[in-house]
Amino acid sequence: MRFLHTADWHIGKKLNDFDLLADQQAVFEQLMAVAQAQQVDAIVIAGDLYDRALPSEAAVAVLDQMLVKLNRDLHYPLLVISGNHDSAVRLRTGRSWFSATQMYVNTQLAEAFTPIELDGVQFFLLPYFEPFAVRDYFQDQTITNVAQAIRPIVTKMKTLFKPGMRHILVSHFFAAGSDHSASETKVNVGGLDAVPIDDLTAFDYVALGHLHNHNALHGEPKIQYSGALLKYAVGEAKQEKGVYIVDTETMQREFVPLKPQHDLLELKASYADLTDPAYYQKQDRDAYIGIDLTDTQVIPNVMAQLRQIYPRIISLRRENGVQAVKPLQQRQRDLDPVSLLKAFYEELMQTDLTADQLKWAKAGLAAAESEQKQ
């Protein structure tokens, strides 16, 4: 059989207030087209379908439609687990009905020990887990971290292996040895919080989610992150996003890239360059852009100015820092208090004062001034 391996959809994710639902829907259409062109027999989604435990109504509606299309309309068996971003309880709602049409949604550890058999393959769907859940399940108080937790899980799964079948693990964790990108900063990485890849050799293939870089495991022959559906952080700007097509006869895998509606890229340049048509006309200004400004001086209204050229700026940082308080003080003779405050706020916050903030600042400064005069 052939299956498509994807993960980390993060439906509902926003990039600095830019709603990505339309981008996610667009790239999903490509994913469907790939599934059809590649004539896959099933689709694996290895966790983090949602970006948040409590997704918005809009996100819920979009994910539901995606799953309807794959499973109800195109009749693909779906092999789904929850990731650390999903609410296990909310994601599993309805699973008793889903399985009737071969949409398998595992969100509890115990469910991982009932493998799903499809076309000569046993899929073990192991959702994101906390070590304490494994400790409770196996009644083993010595289990305190993920590295310890994975061993009894794999041992138990091996007792369920049927000879002559392929054995594939689908899970969502940090596997030791992998790189990680900015999107995973909230996760404790490395050391005891990682699963040693040597403990996963029993499987013919390990389809992972969690890390957003599909190259995170540097060409491990049998263990693979699919990477995320889209670039979800500036640190992922140089990563190609896509899905894996896995053939369980040959155990060959092929990475098929997906082209986003809007790319995500990082521009490192001076303000003068960034605002020079000769420079910016060469850039993909439709992209979500993280700007790394090489200037060090104060630039009034920097974000508002740059957004006129690059409408989808998602971050602005200073490569070389900013000449902070001292140059500001040197300039303060030339600036009225409101302008000085504006410039200071922009430097610190990398964004403009809102109209309300400006109003409050003016009122506050006026009050202070009138007090001084009394």
Added chain:
Amino acid sequence: MRFLHTADWHIGKKLNDFDLLADQQAVFEQLMAVAQAQQVDAIVIAGDLYDRALPSEAAVAVLDQMLVKLNRDLHYPLLVISGNHDSAVRLRTGRSWFSATQMYVNTQLAEAFTPIELDGVQFFLLPYFEPFAVRDYFQDQTITNVAQAIRPIVTKMKTLFKPGMRHILVSHFFAAGSDHSASETKVNVGGLDAVPIDDLTAFDYVALGHLHNHNALHGEPKIQYSGALLKYAVGEAKQEKGVYIVDTETMQREFVPLKPQHDLLELKASYADLTDPAYYQKQDRDAYIGIDLTDTQVIPNVMAQLRQIYPRIISLRRENGVQAVKPLQQRQRDLDPVSLLKAFYEELMQTDLTADQLKWAKAGLAAAESEQKQ
């Protein structure tokens, strides 16, 4: 055929911080037993399955289990609509799968015009609707209220009537002429916000949700609220709760009461009586209790004292008001400032100061005192 008509489960509802999930699960077990004993062929749930648009994980898990039991385990066809308390988007998630096992979940107006046919009956599942949705659907700008909105809906449904079949409407609105209880206080009732029952005569039966009193329509022959699953407000204390069993051959209906794990009742008495064993030993002290205190004088720690006898007090009000400021002033010679504040707070709020509030009050009074001394 025979069907069970229920509504207004409000899963996840709390009564003054008392979590009702266990009570809801217990009464649901009875509902299942009734369905089996009465050998019904289907179950109608006429809206407000959840209490809130954004139910807790616990509430989501409980409702999912209830629906699993009815539809997946006991194989009852379920005819479900969303009520005004439900999030239409969240409730409909998964409906593409649910219908495969005859669980029909309608949350959008347009879906009401595809009747569900079961055993010679056409069920029109009309979810809670806002007039503007009907105006948009029929492209009729003159529709501004529910009374106007129902007419084109019923007219369209009548064109779908198959002769020789029963025609049953399932919906969730306020039907003109009905009483209403404290639970519905947030809904605009009466006048143009109500559906005139005369507009519903085309149907053989109208299974309604929204009002919690199953007698709200005073014996209308064909239009019926099932009432809520439990008593959800002190105003419902005297209402019997249960479900209707409807026989579509005879169009006879029978009300089958459900006995809650904990009743809800109102006690109107003096503090002296309420705390007198001769009185309270005759009461159902396991019940959720709304207390209507006939005393008018200040009673220190009244809530804490009463809760020692009645652990599930959900409200405390004063039948005759409280002798407020004046008697308090007469007593203030006898009370230190902290006690005076405590008594005053209790009188106004009908609850004790928390430990934190008391601490802050003491600190504030101490600060004021030390200022006076300076």
